[in-house]
Amino acid sequence: MADVDRLILQVLPVADSDAAELTDLAGGLHDELLGVDGASVAPLTAGAAPEGAKGLGDVAGWLVAQFGTLDGLRAVVTTVHGWVSRTGRSVEVSIDGDVLKVTGVTSQQQGEIIDAWLARHAPGG
Numbered sequence: 001m002a003d004v005d006r007l008i009l010q011v012l013p014v015a016d017s018d019a020a021e022l023t024d025l026a027g028g029l030h031d032e033l034l035g036v037d038g039a040s041v042a043p044l045t046a047g048a049a050p051e052g053a054k055g056l057g058d059v060a061g062w063l064v065a066q067f068g069t070l071d072g073l074r075a076v077v078t079t080v081h082g083w084v085s086r087t088g089r090s091v092e093v094s095i096d097g098d099v100l101k102v103t104g105v106t107s108q109q110q111g112e113i114i115d116a117w118l119a120r121h122a123p124g125g
Helices: 019-032 070-087 107-119
Strands: 006-011 040-045 062-066 093-097 096-101
Touching: 006 019, 006 070, 019 040, 019 070, 019 107, 040 107, 070 096, 070 107, 096 107
Parallel strands: none
Antiparallel strands: 006 062, 006 093, 040 062, 093 096
């Protein structure tokens, strides 16, 4: 697993999304992620913005989570998948530039994609 247990999450905008909507959506996801044991989550600040983001408007819809263990990472991604399934939105999850896009595909398809992505971050992976 990467030596940094930091996960960047972005609620992806749709054509008519604005910063306020993305902030609200990220707030709902944030609230759900607070229920994950062993994980902490916070809005991403402009100072911690990913490369290419230019200001606070560019980080609307972004969160940062810390998870501590592979089980914590799995719990965070599973929670994101549940939120995506209920809201119909998409979320990009990234560790050290390795991006997983969680979308509205079937649960089985998303599960296979998530398992392959998680395996890349397992100890010795």
